[in-house]
Amino acid sequence: MPVLVMKFGGTSVATLDRIRRAAKRVGVEVAKGYDVIVIVSAMAGETNKLVGFVSETSPLYDAREYDAIVSSGENVTAGLMALTLQEMDVPARSWQGWQVPVVTNSAHSAARIEDIPPANIMAKFAEGMRVAVVAGFQGVSPEGRITTLGRGGSDTTAVAFAAAFEAERCDIYTDVDGVYTTDPRIASRARKLDKISFEEMLELASLGAKVLQTRSVELAMRYKVKLRVLSSFEEQSDTAGTLVCDEEEVMENRPVSGIAYSRDEAKMTLVSVADRPGIAAAIFGPLAEAGINVDMIIQNIADEGRTDMTFSCPVDQVKRAEKALGEAKTAGHINYRDLVADTNVAKISAVGIGMRSQSGVAARMFKTLSDEGINIKVIATSEIKISVLIDRKYMELAVQALHDAFELEKPA
Amino acid sequence: MPVLVMKFGGTSVATLDRIRRAAKRVGVEVAKGYDVIVIVSAMAGETNKLVGFVSETSPLYDAREYDAIVSSGENVTAGLMALTLQEMDVPARSWQGWQVPVVTNSAHSAARIEDIPPANIMAKFAEGMRVAVVAGFQGVSPEGRITTLGRGGSDTTAVAFAAAFEAERCDIYTDVDGVYTTDPRIASRARKLDKISFEEMLELASLGAKVLQTRSVELAMRYKVKLRVLSSFEEQSDTAGTLVCDEEEVMENRPVSGIAYSRDEAKMTLVSVADRPGIAAAIFGPLAEAGINVDMIIQNIADEGRTDMTFSCPVDQVKRAEKALGEAKTAGHINYRDLVADTNVAKISAVGIGMRSQSGVAARMFKTLSDEGINIKVIATSEIKISVLIDRKYMELAVQALHDAFELEKPA
Numbered sequence: 054m055p056v057l058v059m060k061f062g063g064t065s066v067a068t069l070d071r072i073r074r075a076a077k078r079v080g081v082e083v084a085k086g087y088d089v090i091v092i093v094s095a096m097a098g099e100t101n102k103l104v105g106f107v108s109e110t111s112p113l114y115d116a117r118e119y120d121a122i123v124s125s126g127e128n129v130t131a132g133l134m135a136l137t138l139q140e141m142d143v144p145a146r147s148w149q150g151w152q153v154p155v156v157t158n159s160a161h162s163a164a165r166i167e168d169i170p171p172a173n174i175m176a177k178f179a180e181g182m183r184v185a186v187v188a189g190f191q192g193v194s195p196e197g198r199i200t201t202l203g204r205g206g207s208d209t210t211a212v213a214f215a216a217a218f219e220a221e222r223c224d225i226y227t228d229v230d231g232v233y234t235t236d237p238r239i240a241s242r243a244r245k246l247d248k249i250s251f252e253e254m255l256e257l258a259s260l261g262a263k264v265l266q267t268r269s270v271e272l273a274m275r276y277k278v279k280l281r282v283l284s285s286f287e288e289q290s291d292t293a294g295t296l297v298c299d300e301e302e303v304m305e306n307r308p309v310s311g312i313a314y315s316r317d318e319a320k321m322t323l324v325s326v327a328d329r330p331g332i333a334a335a336i337f338g339p340l341a342e343a344g345i346n347v348d349m350i351i352q353n354i355a356d357e358g359r360t361d362m363t364f365s366c367p368v369d370q371v372k373r374a375e376k377a378l379g380e381a382k383t384a385g386h387i388n389y390r391d392l393v394a395d396t397n398v399a400k401i402s403a404v405g406i407g408m409r410s411q412s413g414v415a416a417r418m419f420k421t422l423s424d425e426g427i428n429i430k431v432i433a434t435s436e437i438k439i440s441v442l443i444d445r446k447y448m449e450l451a452v453q454a455l456h457d458a459f460e461l462e463k464p465a
Numbered sequence: 466m467p468v469l470v471m472k473f474g475g476t477s478v479a480t481l482d483r484i485r486r487a488a489k490r491v492g493v494e495v496a497k498g499y500d501v502i503v504i505v506s507a508m509a510g511e512t513n514k515l516v517g518f519v520s521e522t523s524p525l526y527d528a529r530e531y532d533a534i535v536s537s538g539e540n541v542t543a544g545l546m547a548l549t550l551q552e553m554d555v556p557a558r559s560w561q562g563w564q565v566p567v568v569t570n571s572a573h574s575a576a577r578i579e580d581i582p583p584a585n586i587m588a589k590f591a592e593g594m595r596v597a598v599v600a601g602f603q604g605v606s607p608e609g610r611i612t613t614l615g616r617g618g619s620d621t622t623a624v625a626f627a628a629a630f631e632a633e634r635c636d637i638y639t640d641v642d643g644v645y646t647t648d649p650r651i652a653s654r655a656r657k658l659d660k661i662s663f664e665e666m667l668e669l670a671s672l673g674a675k676v677l678q679t680r681s682v683e684l685a686m687r688y689k690v691k692l693r694v695l696s697s698f699e700e701q702s703d704t705a706g707t708l709v710c711d712e713e714e715v716m717e718n719r720p721v722s723g724i725a726y727s728r729d730e731a732k733m734t735l736v737s738v739a740d741r742p743g744i745a746a747a748i749f750g751p752l753a754e755a756g757i758n759v760d761m762i763i764q765n766i767a768d769e770g771r772t773d774m775t776f777s778c779p780v781d782q783v784k785r786a787e788k789a790l791g792e793a794k795t796a797g798h799i800n801y802r803d804l805v806a807d808t809n810v811a812k813i814s815a816v817g818i819g820m821r822s823q824s825g826v827a828a829r830m831f832k833t834l835s836d837e838g839i840n841i842k843v844i845a846t847s848e849i850k851i852s853v854l855i856d857r858k859y860m861e862l863a864v865q866a867l868h869d870a871f872e873l874e875k876p877a
Binding site: 103106109111114118121132137151183198199349 | 547609
């Protein structure tokens with residue numbers, strides 16, 4: 054029988070009632086003839102409670118113990134989901150990571166899945182079991198210890214199972230009903246997309262769209278797993294949600310698919326830096342070591358052997374960035390006249406695979422912002438994305454204007 | 466290095482502060498040179514919460530899923546205890562049942578431990594680890610599924626580890642400071658015993674003393690594991706608590722070591738039963754099938770082919786017993802004129818290995834009760850125990866009078 058993977062996040066299994074609701078959805082797919090692998094998160098709040106215990110006990114904790122502790126919430130949900138399905142006369146059982154086994158490397162708390170041998174679960178399917186409920190987010194290391202995949206890791210578990218079992222599709226049930234052209238809270242005309250390509254989803258995920266974890270999208274792209282994002286609180290249908298899939302399957306041919314934004318950005322400028330080979334490495338090396346997530350980088354045209362270097366990073370990392378650069382200056386590794394931080398900026402990005410083949414997208418974006426009187430502070434582009442930094446107060450206006458300009462409210 | 470097993474129950478690990486307190490006690494034993502195996506229960510209340518989830522989800526639950534769910538509380542405590550010890554610079558790690566492995570049979574929710582191979586933990590001790598923190602109450606079946614040992618199973622886990630690792634002693638930390646000559650809430654002169662024999666402890670445990678689980682005492686007796694019961698809330702010392710050990714090591718030579726009582730007993734009498742071979746089986750077979758815990762049984766002298774049969778059982782099983790016997794009568798399997806239930810009785814027991822060698826203990830007990838005007842309704846004796854049923858209103862008086870009569874307040 055064809056295999057379907059269904060993943061339910063923490064809010065979708067937050068109470069016994071919600072677990073029942075999720076189980077009913079699983080029952081519908083079983084009735085269609087699927088053997089189903091259900092991946093569950095911990096009941097909402099449980100993992101945070103356990104993480105709190107760990108932090109209070111041991112600020113610099115042993116990650117192996119952290120993993121053994123925080124993985125227990127998923128075990129509870131997996132057992133409860135299996136019992137709920139059994140109550141509905143659906144043959145089901147729970148599997149913890151080590152039982153499958155979900156083999157990972159030994160990078161505790163941020164482990165990578167290395168292998169999911171399908172034999173054990175397939176043998177149970179062959180015996181008549183219809184649903185394998187698997188505790189998400191966890192695995193077992195070569196040393197036989199419990200590992201976890203990092204926050205949001207249940208999405209990755211789901212995609213990895215879909216790849217290992219060659220599932221027809223991987224349905225991610227969450228508390229939103231799909232991927233939108235932009236945040237509906239900012240632009241009321243935002244439209245749910247029926248389909249989006251892996252590449253676009255990846256850009257949107259890394260730009261802060263909370264719908265899917267970046268790693269799970271990468272994995273789905275690599276193994277060509279059809280990924281569907283849909284709400285566990287809405288009516289079930291075969292066309293619900295958003296399908297994340299190969300570019301070729303996305304029929305829409307428009308330059309921009311979505312507008313993303315990030316509110317908490319900062320722009321930092323090193324004024325009058327000596328313009329010499331290796332200067333970029335000298336600046337960004339210490340920042341990387343300090344764990345600063347540098348995003349956009351702009352180097353001005355040099356004038357008399359000096360230049361200005363501008364970069365953006367999350368606003369809560371500004372203090373650390375200032376410290377790291379100050380130390381590098383004191384140590385004589387870099388030389389600059391001044392360090393200016395602008396903590397009142399936001400990043401707006403237009404994302405679309407259509408940009409590859411259609412020209413003039415950047416020009417249209419800049420003109421739209423200009424028509425609204427919005428000044429662009431930094432520009433960065435990739436093959437399928439254009440990002441700009443602007444004053445934060447214009448963020449909502451910019452998102453709405455760009456959404457209108459690219460006519461995202463209209464189905465293609 | 467010699468191995469010590471220390472077990473901490475749910476109230477002893479109920480909060481992070483209490484876990485720290487317990488860890489300090491472990492640290493003291495490590496400093497003495499022991500390699501320590503710590504067995505932990507779930508934080509008080511956790512297991513009940515999980516059992517509640519299961520009952521609400523599925524009244525007739527799959528015991529395999531029940532075990533997978535309710536065992537998770539112990540995993541959390543084990544990890545937290547290991548982290549707490551590490552914070553104190555004591556090399557420690559946690560072990561879940563399947564990791565040791567604690568091999569059990571497949572009787573889910575009431576599994577029996579079949580094997581605890583010491584190799585994995587001993588290898589870590591050899592590498593310098595000083596404490597293995599093991600999640601109590603759980604094991605793994607031959608099929609690779611998680612099992613649990615039944616309520617109070619962590620005591621059994623502790624004793625089984627002490628046997629498997631040939632531990633010098635098994636310390637059971639709980640919320641009372643030892644085994645008493647009787648309940649101090651009833652007899653203010655009750656005295657804590659320094660030592661008690663396995664046999665006596667077994668009788669007291671099955672008579673309702675909540676200090677140790679009966680199975681753990683049986684296991685300790687079979688494998689000659691020195692068991693010490695002590696409070697995790699009192700000062701630590703080498704002579705604290707009560708040592709449960711072989712008869713030969715108990716130096717006291719008195720006829721009675723303790724007085725136990727059970728408040729919630731009922732006496733049931735089948736009046737005028739046909740006195741024929743097989744009648745006892747015909748009566749007690751249906752009761753056993755109905756899950757009635759029959760304790761004392763008395764058969765009167767027969768008169769003209771008919772007799773009265775009296776037995777005791779917990780008062781909350783009276784209704785079920787009446788139903789089972791009524792059905793057996795209707796089906797023609799037994800015949801009696803009347804069934805009389807007295808639900809206002811209590812059981813008082815005197816327990817002591819000294820009874821074996823000293824005569825007159827029963828006579829002294831009966832005279833003491835008679836002197837207080839207490840009527841004895843049923844008597845049952847074993848080699849080291851005399852039990853009587855009396856009116857419940859005399860229960861406290863009887864316990865106090867017997868405690869005085871056998872001079873239990875005086876150290877031997």
